[in-house]
Amino acid sequence: MSFLNEIYLNLKPYTPGEQLNDKNYIKLNTNENPYGVSEKAKRYAEEEIAKSRLYPDPENSLLAEKIAEYYRVDKNQVIITNGSDEVLYFIFAGFFTGNKKLLFPNITYGFYRVYADFCGVNYYEVPLKADFTINTDDYTKGNANIIIANPNAPTGIYLGLSEIEKIIMADTKSLVVIDEAYIDFGGNSCIELVEKYDNLIVVQTFSKSRQLAGARVGFAISNEKNISDLKKIKYSINPYNVNRVSEAMARGAIEDKEYFDKTVQKIIETREGFVCSLREKGFLVLDSYTNFVFAKHDKIKGKVLYSMLRDRGFLVRHFDTALLTDFIRISIGKKEDMMLLINEIENILKEVERI
Amino acid sequence: MSFLNEIYLNLKPYTPGEQLNDKNYIKLNTNENPYGVSEKAKRYAEEEIAKSRLYPDPENSLLAEKIAEYYRVDKNQVIITNGSDEVLYFIFAGFFTGNKKLLFPNITYGFYRVYADFCGVNYYEVPLKADFTINTDDYTKGNANIIIANPNAPTGIYLGLSEIEKIIMADTKSLVVIDEAYIDFGGNSCIELVEKYDNLIVVQTFSKSRQLAGARVGFAISNEKNISDLKKIKYSINPYNVNRVSEAMARGAIEDKEYFDKTVQKIIETREGFVCSLREKGFLVLDSYTNFVFAKHDKIKGKVLYSMLRDRGFLVRHFDTALLTDFIRISIGKKEDMMLLINEIENILKEVERI
Known part of the structure; x- marks a missing residue:
């Protein structure tokens, strides 16, 4: 017998990347940062541990001020959450619930569909073009809320600021959420557009470029009204969330x-070298503005390559859905790890060609 | 213009206890533990900081095993969340949403009403008896889900295990959630009843008796099916929540x-002494099984006492609602702080009597 509400009987929750412990993998499957936590972050953390008998500040004022300063906005334009997943949930639960249609690409962060299903949102997954880029015109027809990951995941492809602005300005009565989890690895953030448009919420995270996937801190920046509405949701769900x-x-x-x-620059350099090597070996590699690459090879199926790499101690990610099945997604690790990986991929390709 | 869904226009979010910084208060308003974080907890935390570039284990297996061992259940009977508020939200969102009525006392943790409103739950706030105790018969009529804080907050009053069992067994097709945030300060947990009844979920937290309000860790224990259903909700909202x-x-x-x-024992001793002193001074003090007391005095209104104490550097909590307005809630701090407080209360009473 299940006490779960029957509306959730067919719920398909999100599947996080594997956390395998059967051997010591080079872990390139969840877009974690290969560089350690900043020394300053460690020091601040050590100093704070002893204060943990006291509740945190539910407004997270000290951090909100730092983020506001960094992005040149007011601290009332910032909400901080338990990872960016949580603020995405607040947005789906608070803003997207209802009748207005929600649009997002058919290939994007898999959690959008999960949130939309869970919150009963009326959504449409807009097909990407054949080259996996977004057709801006699909999002400028008005009367629909929009969420776009930029750069997109798992493709890594980036949409320029002027295209993003076209989407935002096309219908200022609908909400546009730009999820910039990977923006620091080469793209330009659209945070500056928050001043100009009231219908824009920008989401970012400390999990990727700032080495803190394990600390669970994300945030959103928008105008004060949207942020105060998001805080209403937070104070109705989990006020002490960080x-x-x-x-x-x-x-x-x-x-x-x-x-x-320094670390962002290193990851970009490693990525560029790695992309070159993959292309030399005959891979189709999408242009990445992130800390991962999305690649396929005519000679070997995505699932096979994934599993041969896993057998050899490299954990990458394969999405077992029709549109993505040819590809694997590989997070950018340290240069030496990527060289070991390229070497192994070369061996695998030779093996496959012999068969 | 608000982009928030119109169903939330009248949303009344939860109000956390004040975090005043205008002077150095003796903070007795949010039921925090006066004793510092355990040395072992500090050491484990220090060792973990450097690993924060990697995502946490979304199953929190190591902690789940420890909790399971402590409470003699299987680790699949445990879900760990970002404070117990988060698992309460999962329960309201996943199990209470729908048509079956939900019952909880009209005086209890203020968040239940917030969750119920936010999740669109059909609920009824059952009046406590005049002495603030629960009338078990109100909860044994069947065909209603039930959530009860035991001991209750902000009254501190405890309902015995046999009464809890009566409620659970009265209708095994309805879900009973027992929120035991304060159970370690004198009551008996009903976790043992999980073996016997499939319709029971027990919620606990590390925020009170375990000194970790600032770390945000809560958990629920139930049978495997209910826990696996709760995990479906978690994986649809925020898989890496801890x-x-x-x-x-x-x-x-x-x-x-x-x-x-040792620390739980000290708090209980301090509480008993403090209750005696308050009663000697003419206070009505409800019997507390928690780390706080709920008290009122004929000579002085709750709000006035709260504010006179605040002026003198003591932060306690006053709930400005009709049923609770005579009372103040005082968290149990260290013995020396409670003696200072008693002294100050004595001065205030003298002052009030002179007027």
């Missing part, structure tokens, strides 16, 4: 701009 | 049974 140590770590991470710049 | 450092801290806290026992 713990003390994580808030302190995130503060350290955003203050340590030097480390951030 | 960060690495907090999970490690909670593991340390639950392993450090000696510190737990």
Whole structure:
């Protein structure tokens, strides 16, 4: 017998990347940052541990001020959440629930469909073009809320700021959410457009470029009214959603701009080298503005390559759906790990060609 | 213009206890533990910080095993969340949404009404008896889901295990949630009844007796089916809801049974002494099985006492609603703080009597 409400009987929850422990993998499957937590973030965290008997500040004011300063907005334009997944949920639960249609690409962050199903949102998954890019015109017809990951995942493809602006301005009575989880790896954030458009919410995270996937800190920036509405949702669900140590770590991470710049630059360089090597070996690799690449090879199915790599100690991600089945997604690790991986891929290709 | 869905226009979110910073208060308003974080919890937290570049285990297996061991259940009978507020939300969103009526006392944790409103639950707030105790018969008529905080908040009053069992067994087709946030301060947990009844979910937290309000870790224990249903909700909202450092801290806290026992005992002793002193001064004090007391005095209104105490550097909590307005709620701090408080209350009473 299930006590779960019957509306959820067919619920298809999100599937996180595998956490295998059967051997020591080179883990390139969940877009984690290969570089360690910034020393400043560690220090702030260590200092905060002993204060954990006290509730955190539910407004997370100290961190909100730092984020506001960094992105040149007011601190009332910032909401901080337990990972960016949580603020995405707040947006779906608070803004997208209802009758207005929601549009997002048919290939994108898999959680959008899960949130939409869970919240009973009326949504349409807009097909990408054959080259996996977004056709801006599909999103400028008005009368629909929109959520776009930019750069997109798992494709890694980036949509320029002027195209994003076209979408936002096409219908200022509908809400546009731009999910910039990977923006620091090469794209331009559209946060500056928040000043100009009231219908824009920008979502970012400390999980990727700021090395804190394990701390669970995300945030959104918008105008004060949208942020105050999002806080109403937060205060109806979980007011103390960010713990003390994580808030302190995130503060350290955003203050340590030097480390951030250095590590982001290294990841970009490693990515470019890795993309070249893959293409030399005959892979089709989509243009990546993120810390991962999405690639396929005519000679080997995505699932086969994924599983041969896993047998050899490399964990990458394969999405077992019709549209993505040829591809694998590979997070960018340290240069030495990517060289080992390229080497292994070369061996696998030779093996496959012999068969 | 608001983009928030119109169903939320009249939303009344939860109001957390004040976080005043205008002077150095003795903070007795949010039921925090006066004793510091256990040394073992601190050590585990310190060791975990550097690993924060990696996502946490979404199953929180290590902590789930420890909790399961402590409460003698299987680890598949445990779900761990971002504070117990989050698992309460999962329960309201997943199990209480729908047509079956939900019952809870008219004086209880204020968040139940917020969750019920937010999730569109059909609920009825059952009046407590005049002495603030629960009339078990009100909850044994069947065909209604039930949530009861035991001990109750903000009254501190405890309902015995046999009465709880009567409620659970009265209608095994309806769900009964027992929220045991304060159970360690004198009551008996009903976790053992989980073996006997499939319609019981028990909620607990690391925020009170385990000193970790700032780490945000709560959990629920039930049969495997209910827990697996709750995990479906979690994986549809926020799979990585507990960060690495907090999970490690909670593991340390639950392993450090000696510190737990010692600090719980101290709080109980301090509470008993404090209740005596208040009663000597003419207060009506409800019998508390928690780390706070709920008290009123004929000579002074709750709001006035709250505000006179605040002026003198003591932060307690006053709920400005008709049923509770005579009372103040005072968290149990260290013995020396409670003696200072009693002294100040004595001064205030003298002052009031002179007027």
